[in-house]
Amino acid sequence: MAKTLHIVLLCATITATAAYHRPDLPPGPYCGQPSNNQCCRDRKDDCSHRILDTLCYCDEFCNRTRAHDDCCPDYEAVCLGIQPDPGFLIQPCNYRNKQYFPGDKRSDNCNTCECVITNEVTLTTDWKCERDACLMSEDVVYGVNQPGMSWRAYNYSQFYGKKLKDGLIYKLGTFPLSRETRRMGAIRYDKNIAYPQNFDARRRWPNFISAVVDQGWCGSDWAVSIAGVASDRFAIQSNGAEALALSPQTLLSCNLRQQQGCRGGHIDIAWNFARGHGLVDERCFPYKAAVVRCPFRPRGNLIEDGCRPPVRQRTSRYKVGPPGRLSKEADIMYDIMESGPVQAVMTVYQDFFHYRDGIYRHSRHGDNTLQGLHSVRMIGWGEERGDKYWIVANSWGPEWGENGYFRIARGVDESGIESFVVTVLSDVTEANQKK
Numbered sequence: 001m002a003k004t005l006h007i008v009l010l011c012a013t014i015t016a017t018a019a020y021h022r023p024d025l026p027p028g029p030y031c032g033q034p035s036n037n038q039c040c041r042d043r044k045d046d047c048s049h050r051i052l053d054t055l056c057y058c059d060e061f062c063n064r065t066r067a068h069d070d071c072c073p074d075y076e077a078v079c080l081g082i083q084p085d086p087g088f089l090i091q092p093c094n095y096r097n098k099q100y101f102p103g104d105k106r107s108d109n110c111n112t113c114e115c116v117i118t119n120e121v122t123l124t125t126d127w128k129c130e131r132d133a134c135l136m137s138e139d140v141v142y143g144v145n146q147p148g149m150s151w152r153a154y155n156y157s158q159f160y161g162k163k164l165k166d167g168l169i170y171k172l173g174t175f176p177l178s179r180e181t182r183r184m185g186a187i188r189y190d191k192n193i194a195y196p197q198n199f200d201a202r203r204r205w206p207n208f209i210s211a212v213v214d215q216g217w218c219g220s221d222w223a224v225s226i227a228g229v230a231s232d233r234f235a236i237q238s239n240g241a242e243a244l245a246l247s248p249q250t251l252l253s254c255n256l257r258q259q260q261g262c263r264g265g266h267i268d269i270a271w272n273f274a275r276g277h278g279l280v281d282e283r284c285f286p287y288k289a290a291v292v293r294c295p296f297r298p299r300g301n302l303i304e305d306g307c308r309p310p311v312r313q314r315t316s317r318y319k320v321g322p323p324g325r326l327s328k329e330a331d332i333m334y335d336i337m338e339s340g341p342v343q344a345v346m347t348v349y350q351d352f353f354h355y356r357d358g359i360y361r362h363s364r365h366g367d368n369t370l371q372g373l374h375s376v377r378m379i380g381w382g383e384e385r386g387d388k389y390w391i392v393a394n395s396w397g398p399e400w401g402e403n404g405y406f407r408i409a410r411g412v413d414e415s416g417i418e419s420f421v422v423t424v425l426s427d428v429t430e431a432n433q434k435k
Contacts, residue, residue: 029074029078030049030051030056030058030072030073030074030075031049031058031072031074031075031078031079032074032077032078033049038058039058039059039060039075039078039079040058040059040060041059041060041061042059042060042061043057043059043061044059047059049072051072055070056070056071056072056073056075057070057071057072057075058071058072058075058078058079060079090102090117090123090125091123091124091125092115092125093115093125093126093127095113095127100115101115101125102115102116102117102125103115107161108129109134109136109160109161110132110134110135110136110160110161110162110163110164111129111130111131111132111134111163112129112130113127113128113129113130114127114128114129115127115128116128132163132164132165133163133164133165133350133366133367133370134160134161134162134163134164135159135160135162135163135164135166135167135171135350135353136155136156136159136160136162136353136354137155137350137354137366137367138155139365139366140153140350140351140354140363140365140366141153141154141155141354143363143365143366144351144354144363144365149358149363150358150359150360150361150387150409151355151356151357151358151359151360151361151407152356152357152358153351153354153355153356153363154354154355154356155354156353156354156399156400158399159171159353164350164353164367164370165370167353168348168370168371168372169219169263169264169372170217170218170219170262170263171215171217171219171221171353171396172219172221172264172348172372172373172374173215173218173219173220173221173222173223173262173263173264173265173374173375174221174222174264174265174267174345174372174373174374174375175222175260175264175265175266175373176373177266177267177268177345177373177420178266178268181267181268182420184324184325185325186325186326186327186328186331187324187325187326187331187335187423188328188331189330189331189334189335190330190331191330191334193334195330195333195334195337196337197382197383198380198381198382198383199333199336199337199380199381199382200379200380200382200391201232201336201340201341201379201380202379202380204337204380205232205235205236205340207235207240207243208232208235208236208240208243208340209232209235209340209341209379210228210231210232210235210245211245211398212393212394212395212397212398212403212404212405213228213248213287213395213397214289214395214396214397214398215248215289215395215396216289217262217289218252218261218262218289218290219260219261219262219263219264219265220248220251220252220261220262220265220289220395221374221375221376221395222251222264222265222266222267222270222375223248223249223250223251223252223255223265223270224248224287224375224395225267225343225375225376225377225395226248226251226267226270226271226274226343226375227245227246227247227248227250227251227279228246228248228341228377228393228395229340229341229342229343229377229422229424230246230274230279230318230320230424230426231244231245231246232340232341232377232379233320233339233340233341233424233425233426234246234318234426234428235340236339236340237339237340237425237426237428237433238426238428238429238433241428242310242314242318242426242428242429244281244282244310245281245282245283246279246280246281246282246318247279247280247281247282247284247285247286247287248287249282249285249286249287249288249292250279250280250285250294250296251265251270251273251274251279252287252288252290252291253285253291253292253293253294254273254277254294254296254298255269255270255273255277256294257269261291262289262290262291267343267345267375267422268323271320271323271422271424274319274320275319275320275321275322275323276319277298277299277317277319278316278317278318278319278427279317279318279319280296280302280305280307280317280318281307281310281318283307283308284302284305284306284307284308285307300317301315301316301317302314302315302316302317303315305317313429314429316427318426318427319426319427320424320425320426320427321424321425321426321427322424323422323423323424324422324423324424325420325421325422325423326342326421326422326423327418327419327420327421328418329410329411329418332378332418332421333381335423336378336379336380336381339423339425341377341378341379341393342377342378342421342422342423343375343376343377343378343421343422344375344376344377344378344390344392344417344418344420344421344422345373345374345375345376345416345417345419345420345421345422346373346374346376346408346415346416346417347371347372347373347374347415347416348371348372348373348374348415349362349366349367349368349370349371349415350365350366350367350368350370351363351364351365351366352415355400355401355406356401357401357402358407359384359387359389359407359408359409360406360407360408360409360414360415361408361409361414362414362415376392376393376394376395376417377392377393377395378390378391378392378393378417378421379391379392379393379405381410382407387409388409388410388411389407389408389409389410390407390408390409390410390417391405391407392405392406392407392408392417393405394406
């Protein structure tokens with residue numbers, strides 16, 4: 001009785017799983033073997049087949065009662081002409097020692113893979129996966145971290161599972177410059193002076209330089225970089241009397257005309273908004289990394305906006321003067337040294353998202369067919385073993401790069417970072433202007 005029960009349980013299991021070609025079972029057919037295709041009416045030993053350490057049968061007796069359900073897996077199909085439920089014939093997709101069936105999905109970094117039937121006759125299956133480039137790539141990290149590179153790459157967990165094409169929208173945000181903006185004449189200082197080998201605005205003006213912001217999953221670099229530059233210059237120009245963090249949310253929520261919020265914006269339109277309408281401070285309108293309703297009138301002052309000004313003399317919003325363009329290395333250095341951080345627009349490829357430390361140069365590793373424009377805040381420069389670089393504040397939080405900053409090759413227009421640099425003066429109240 002014990003042996004009969006063992007046979008019943010084993011064959012019942014085989015019936016449900018043999019079509020999946022378990023590696024611990026010999027493949028069929030059993031009843032349908034070409035050399036011995038028999039289907040018997042009575043229980044006969046020559047109508048049985050050994051599976052592992054027991055027998056299954058190809059006779060009608062095995063199917064008469066539930067207690068004797070010890071038929072071979074292909075008994076119904078071969079002997080009775082009954083096709084089993086197709087679901088039991090489908091071969092599963094396999095991944096990391098797990099079985100998946102048609103319709104099941106899994107993730108492969110940023111791509112979704114689905115188990116699909118590839119042959120309707122044999123009911124074989126395979127994975128159908130998206131092939132988009134991902135923000136994070138092991139190949140980029142391996143390629144960049146080879147000897148001889150001037151910087152190191154890293155896989156950031158906060159970027160894992162994101163597509164590169166989405167990262168170029170939601171981690172950047174600067175739209176291509178208009179033809180009119182590109183033709184803006186550059187400011188020429190032509191100062192024949194000796195520049196220091198190293199200059200860092202954080203050391204030159206302690207407590208005046210705004211902190212690194214995390215723009216989140218929102219293409220607002222255009223707003224964040226403008227608010228940062230304006231904040232720094234208000235503090236420097238007022239000698240600390242108006243040291244405050246200005247709100248990029250003002251631009252994101254209130255500068256809507258021809259802008260697309262978290263999907264990107266034009267820096268020239270944003271600078272004109274900061275000039276004509278002005279910004280409020282971060283405490284009054286905190287950054288949300290999303291477009292929320294603008295609580296302010298198009299024009300007004302801080303009191304009308306319900307914002308408490310940090311200094312008594314200030315009643316108007318924080319406005320800037322007309323923006324100007326810089327394009328020569330020495331002119332950029334002079335402007336930073338005299339007036340504070342500037343805004344720079346650079347081209348970003350996949351490898352830049354992996355930057356950990358060092359002096360960045362585009363490595364050509366990864367997907368170079370996709371690229372985007374990124375607005376950043378340039379705060380200084382330096383030199384390391386004869387290798388010149390800019391010091392730049394990014395807007396991806398302090399966990400990225402060198403505490404939120406990166407260094408990039410200087411004097412060679414690396415990634416276009418010297419092609420379009422914006423300087424501006426802040427509209428400091430007369431009582432607070434630096435003497």
